[in-house]
Amino acid sequence: MPISGARTLLKANQPDGFDCPGCAWGDPEHGSSFEFCENGVKAVAWEATEKRASPAFFAAHTVSELRRLTDYELELNGRLTHPMRYDAASDRYLPVAWEDAFAEIGGILKGLDNPDRAEFYTSGRASNEAAYLYQLFVRAYGTNNFPDCSNMCHEASGVGLRQAIGVGKGTVLLEDFEAADAVFVIGQNPGTNHPRMLGDLRRAAMRGARIVVFNPIRERGLERFSDPQDKIEMLRGGATDIASHYFQPQLGGDMAAVRGMAKVVFAAEDAAVAAGLPSVLDHAFLAEHCAGLAEYRAAVEATGWAEIEDQSGLTRAEIERAAEVYIKAERVICTWAMGVTQHLHSVATIREIANFMFLRGNIGRPGAGLCPVRGHSNVQGDRTVGINEKPSQAFLDALEKHFGFAVPRKHGHNVLSAIGAMLDGSAKAFIGLGGNFARATPDSALVEKALSSLKLTVHVATKPNHSHLMPGEVSFILPCLGRTEMDLNAAGNSQLISVEDSMSMVHGSAGINRPASPHLKSEVAIIAGIARATVGEGTIDWTALAEDYDRIRDAIEATIPGFEDFNRRLRKPRGFHLRNTAAHREWDTPAAKATFFSGPLPAETVHQKARKGGGRFALQTFRSHDQYNTTVYGLDDRYRGVYGERQVIFIHPEDLKAMGAQAGDRIDVVGDHDDGIARIAPDFRFVPYDIPRGSIAGYYPELNVLVPLASAGEESDTPTSKSIMVTFRKREAA
Numbered sequence: 075m076p077i078s079g080a081r082t083l084l085k086a087n088q089p090d091g092f093d094c095p096g097c098a099w100g101d102p103e104h105g106s107s108f109e110f111c112e113n114g115v116k117a118v119a120w121e122a123t124e125k126r127a128s129p130a131f132f133a134a135h136t137v138s139e140l141r142r143l144t145d146y147e148l149e150l151n152g153r154l155t156h157p158m159r160y161d162a163a164s165d166r167y168l169p170v171a172w173e174d175a176f177a178e179i180g181g182i183l184k185g186l187d188n189p190d191r192a193e194f195y196t197s198g199r200a201s202n203e204a205a206y207l208y209q210l211f212v213r214a215y216g217t218n219n220f221p222d223c224s225n226m227c228h229e230a231s232g233v234g235l236r237q238a239i240g241v242g243k244g245t246v247l248l249e250d251f252e253a254a255d256a257v258f259v260i261g262q263n264p265g266t267n268h269p270r271m272l273g274d275l276r277r278a279a280m281r282g283a284r285i286v287v288f289n290p291i292r293e294r295g296l297e298r299f300s301d302p303q304d305k306i307e308m309l310r311g312g313a314t315d316i317a318s319h320y321f322q323p324q325l326g327g328d329m330a331a332v333r334g335m336a337k338v339v340f341a342a343e344d345a346a347v348a349a350g351l352p353s354v355l356d357h358a359f360l361a362e363h364c365a366g367l368a369e370y371r372a373a374v375e376a377t378g379w380a381e382i383e384d385q386s387g388l389t390r391a392e393i394e395r396a397a398e399v400y401i402k403a404e405r406v407i408c409t410w411a412m413g414v415t416q417h418l419h420s421v422a423t424i425r426e427i428a429n430f431m432f433l434r435g436n437i438g439r440p441g442a443g444l445c446p447v448r449g450h451s452n453v454q455g456d457r458t459v460g461i462n463e464k465p466s467q468a469f470l471d472a473l474e475k476h477f478g479f480a481v482p483r484k485h486g487h488n489v490l491s492a493i494g495a496m497l498d499g500s501a502k503a504f505i506g507l508g509g510n511f512a513r514a515t516p517d518s519a520l521v522e523k524a525l526s527s528l529k530l531t532v533h534v535a536t537k538p539n540h541s542h543l544m545p546g547e548v549s550f551i552l553p554c555l556g557r558t559e560m561d562l563n564a565a566g567n568s569q570l571i572s573v574e575d576s577m578s579m580v581h582g583s584a585g586i587n588r589p590a591s592p593h594l595k596s597e598v599a600i601i602a603g604i605a606r607a608t609v610g611e612g613t614i615d616w617t618a619l620a621e622d623y624d625r626i627r628d629a630i631e632a633t634i635p636g637f638e639d640f641n642r643r644l645r646k647p648r649g650f651h652l653r654n655t656a657a658h659r660e661w662d663t664p665a666a667k668a669t670f671f672s673g674p675l676p677a678e679t680v681h682q683k684a685r686k687g688g689g690r691f692a693l694q695t696f697r698s699h700d701q702y703n704t705t706v707y708g709l710d711d712r713y714r715g716v717y718g719e720r721q722v723i724f725i726h727p728e729d730l731k732a733m734g735a736q737a738g739d740r741i742d743v744v745g746d747h748d749d750g751i752a753r754i755a756p757d758f759r760f761v762p763y764d765i766p767r768g769s770i771a772g773y774y775p776e777l778n779v780l781v782p783l784a785s786a787g788e789e790s791d792t793p794t795s796k797s798i799m800v801t802f803r804k805r806e807a808a
Contacts, residue, residue: 099270116707121556125152129169136165146706149537154553155591160545180607182530189216191502193492196222196461197509198453201571203626204597209460211605218486220463225489230415230790231446234424240662246443253441255403256284261413265295284399287317292764294713324387325692325769326679329423331386338397356435366670373672405441416796421789425671438659448576455574472633496524503530510704512541516781516793559585561596581649680797693798695774724763724771745780746799
């Protein structure tokens with residue numbers, strides 16, 4: 075790595091440096107903040123590359139030619155350097171002046187007959203300041219259409235937790251991992267998605283905490299981990315055992331597994347009472363803080379072991395072993411990620427997890443709590459500062475009072491409804507603040523059709539990606555600064571931005587590298603430029619806000635609770651914590667208590683449907699180890715033994731044998747959804763793997779073509795990327 079890259083890494087997560095864009099895992103509040111991991115190194119190197127996708131690059135390639143590149147090959151061309159406008163006649167992007175781009179974008183937006191004709195997407199890489207200014211502009215324009223990356227990942231966490239505890243965020247701090255007796259990790263692979271979490275799990279395991287994993291796939295990082303921060307371990311080539319217990323449920327079986335553990339807890343309580351022993355349940359917590367216990371217990375008693383075992387794919391004995399860890403632990407944390415949230419019944423599963431944690435009072439005390447682990451570094455912060463298609467009335471009232479304009483009140487579009495509006499012609503414009511919308515979303519062919527049908531597409535980005543290659547009638551690529559780069563205002567002063575991690579810690583970030591091009595603008599400056607051209611500066615001085623981000627933070631402080639004295643507290647080392655009411659056992663629910671959910675298990679999960687025959691399998695998509703969201707850093711997945719390719723399907727060896735197939739056979743993967751649409755992912759290779767029979771797995775975005783738009787989580791509207799029914803078609807030799 076070049077010296078500049080090493081210097082950049084040394085400033086990662088430092089009080090005077092930049093926040094690592096690699097994930098949303100928290101940074102330590104004490105000791106050294108020299109915290110980065112392999113993902114962080116890759117993210118920084120990816121952004122700090124010396125390669126440039128300049129106007130010369132676009133002049134040399136038509137958009138049609140660029141579409142033939144893989145995601146990896148396309149982004150290898152480096153950083154964008156100039157604003158570009160698509161020219162249909164030559165099928166190329168041509169350079170355009172910033173003010174001309176802003177004027178044309180603003181003119182088209184103003185020319186739409188209804189603000190609801192436009193969709194405004196946000197990626198979790200956007201800072202709090204950019205996200206707040208973006209929502210302010212869009213609401214001044216007149217719509218609440220905010221499709222957001224959280225719609226595709228942790229929406230179920232927000233919905234389920236708000237119903238259960240009154241706040242859609244986790245309740246733990248990083249320090250709680252130092253005090254927990256047990257950590258339950260459900261549907262999550264930290265080794266690939268947020269490796270710094272493995273350091274905290276490793277330290278917990280080393281002091282004797284039990285780590286209980288529920289994951290359909292055996293993930294090496296959850297079994298043993300070498301911490302790059304431990305010099306002795308790295309020099310000796312050693313590793314530390316992480317999981318004390320590792321269970322492999324079937325896809326969609328987590329809710330049944332958790333209910334089974336609750337069944338064991340209730341049985342242990344009855345046995346303790348009969349024997350005159352101390353209670354297993356935390357009766358004081360349940361009586362003072364919970365509503366619906368009796369109804370929940372009745373639902374658990376009505377759920378038989380045969381149903382639990384069949385749906386979870388685990389034996390009663392396995393579930394009892396996991397529950398025994400919970401019963402013996404005084405302080406328990408439960409973490410989860412998209413292995414839980416991307417199913418039809420994800421909200422119900424999260425409610426079941428909350429139920430389980432209520433039973434022994436494992437919320438609102440040190441070393442215990444609920445911990446959904448986000449992916450993008452600021453996806454949680456974007457929601458906090460107003461990126462929400464269903465904003466609260468209190469927030470809208472505050473905006474209206476502070477800024478003096480009438481805000482739109484009608485709920486807007488999330489990702490799936492935005493795609494639907496593009497497809498039916500009611501949406502005419504799309505602006506993407508970061509991300510790779512076309513590759514992150516399901517049903518890839520339909521999304522390409524949706525974007526290409528628009529009057530206007532605008533993408534704010536650091537590198538070229540496939541979303542840019544689906545231009546509408548008018549299309550712009552607007553290059554922005556990266557997290558590691560200096561953001562200087564007109565006076566030459568460095569601008570500070572802020573992010574919120576998965577533990578609700580808000581901290582500052584300031585880039586230290588020279589920008590990749592003198593023609594780059596910050597996300598804030600780009601938003602302000604579009605806003606000026608669209609709604610004018612009669613009510614809001616966009617130029618002043620973009621010139622000094624302290625003014626944006628003053629507005630956040632004035633309109634969002636919890637940000638009191640924002641500018642001063644942000645400049646404290648490692649920032650400040652946004653108060654979480656549930657962590658203080660204050661419940662903003664209709665019952666004013668933590669609320670049990672007493673619904674039944676799903677009638678049928680994807681793996682139960684698949685085993686009915688017809689050669690069907692239950693597919694989940696996930697990342698490779700050399701990937702961050704849709705960004706592919708390389709073609710190796712060393713944790714899973716795959717090198718130099720991504721077109722692979724992980725499958726149990728006995729399933730291969732039953733089909734008369736062998737490792738290395740190439741097949742087409744065919745979607746099996748009852749909407750009459752043909753979905754095919756061609757030319758994949760079988761890789762035998764330790765995964766439950768009937769379940770298979772492979773990488774996104776390559777397999778997103780198989781995820782139907784019509785299949786979405788109940789209450790969350792999240793694509794069911796972990797519950798895809800497929801069959802295989804033998805691929806004929808070329």
